[in-house]
Amino acid sequence: MTIEFRKEYFADERDDNLNEIGKPTQRQDALGHVTGRSPYFDDHLFNGLLHIRCVRSPHHHARIRRIDTSEAERMPGVVRIVTGKDVPHNLNTLLSLLDFGLDDEPLLSEKKVSYKGEPVAAVIAESDRAARDAVAKVRVDWEELPAVLDVEDAIKPGAPVVNEVYPGNLFVYHGKYDHQKLRFGDVEAGFAQADKIIEGRYQMSPIEQAPTETCGAIAAPETNDRFVVYTSTQALFFSLDTTSKLLKMPSNRLHFIGGTVGGGFGGKVDSLHEPMAVLGTLVTGKPCKYIFDREEEMQVGAPRGAERWYLKDGVMNDGRIVARKFIGYFDSGAYTRLSSYAIIKGVGHLPGPYTIPNVYADVYCVFTNRTPATAMRGFGITGVDFAIEAHMDKVAYEVGIDPIELRILNAYRDGDMKAHRRLAKNTALIECCHVAAEKANWALSAQAQQASSLRDGGGERGKIPNYTATDQNGLVTGFASTAYARKNKRNDPQPAAPAPASMSRHDSMPVTPRYEPPVRPQPAQPAQPAYTPPPAAAPAAPERRTSFSSISGLRRR
């Protein structure tokens, strides 16, 4: 395999006199892989291993009237059947461990199910077959409820409430808004100035990671009242902490062993197998295995969530994009998992690798009666990048310029200000376009060929707009941002007042500024020294009190 390096673009930034980087090296696990000795979680054998199988909802949305396990308990080989009552702290959200979001998902549902395949009971039996036979004998009295399976239907007034913790079917950001906002400049002024307005709607379906090894974990009693857990998790400490929280068990009683994953692609970040396996061991005293079969992996295993995007660009006749507005909907499924974070990440990426002086985004994390979504390879970015690049092609077509040249014209360059108010550096979109055009024998104009990420950036392009239009649409009340990690009793989550129903969510959205600025400056005009934005209205002024994690972009306290 040959790797083609274009080191010259970053010649002043990197030291190539390195021993490993830039040179092929053998994977440290390759010998284990080719000899079949790599220790996947299921390669640990235990005498007397018990098998866990879940009783799952056949409905997208239903109330649980009664669960009758009496016949199943008498089946041969059945050791124990557990329900939500057996889970010491039966409510969690993965990112509560980072103080982000409210607990909204049980390990085993007790009152209602919100997606097809949601577990309500678990059979622990001496063989997988005995567990399956007993699952078929558990009788659940369901009261089917209307289900909502589309993101925009879910936020209409009167839609069924999917997730009681968020009655508006929307995740609440920072305890304040029913969506994540991005405001940079004044997008309406940009549209007014533009020669053309180009709109588009883009969406993608959920995508299952489908690892070859299905998700699973084995728990077993260890010495000194501890539990050893072999797991396929991709996120060992998420899994350990989640188990500790759900089972109210100090983490020093949990000895987690992972690291060998038979394909994950994001689907093994929050799979909830470890708490179930440990719960089985806790109630039986025996080693327990909980593994998805292939059907469960496909139906119940959390996929990359569906997304829907509305894009609206203000474009000049020469192809310069002067304003871009996004309204985005992430389908989180029935519970939050990692979708809230995907949106934070995605909004930080907007408006894509382009320098656009006016950017607006409202991105909603919507609860629907579909399988909860989670991580998958670049989640949060991949879907909106598809929307952005499909839209760039549409813009090129409608303006009548070459699609690669349109990208070069609008590409960000070193020193430009990104909409999330960080300076762009190490940019290389223009150079990527050059290489792509060269490989496709695609002719570019001399002007496009001469463009460079290193030139013509910064200056006016490196400044935060003098005026940014802000608003409070989507404001919700009654939510504390979160309380778990801080153990702040006074800020315990309160049921929320739903978002005002009068709000329209996309397209001609009435953007209500907090107050009318005396003059609304036009973005294309030079800076207007006469106008000084009042301090409270200007998120443009960096909020220095708030620090952001460089890894996740999550708010730190």
Next chain:
Amino acid sequence: MAKKPVQFHLNGSEKAVFVDDGQNLLDVLRRGVGDLTPKYGCGQGTCGTCTVLIDGEPHLSCLVLAETVEGKQISTTAGLQNGSELHPLQKAFMDGFAAQCGYCTPGMLMAASALLARNSNPSREDVVEAISGNICRCTGYEPIINAILAAAKDGGVRRYG
């Protein structure tokens, strides 16, 4: 449940086990005799990661009833090595970066070894066909195909067949 005695050869050694009605070969290999190299991926014959050779022919061990292998020769990845010496296919998979998560690798190696046993000079199309029942979700098919072709050149048929 009635158990049946079954004897077979695994990588040249004799094995005798009791199997349940309906128990599949994959389960018997992994839990009955402790050969953990064949993997469970789907249990329904679609992913190929449980591939083993029965009398030299590749089979999906999750779909083979254990009681049907009485007296057969079964080969798995555990038998590919000669002492500490790797099989040419194993070497080629390492050198060619043909394993990423490694979970499909034992099945790929079995499918490839069956191919090389019947065709010591396969074309690229032959290789593609031979591993067409084996899914790699890390999408590393190109390095895997290249590694099998490299192993064929390196005498991959040498010991197997």
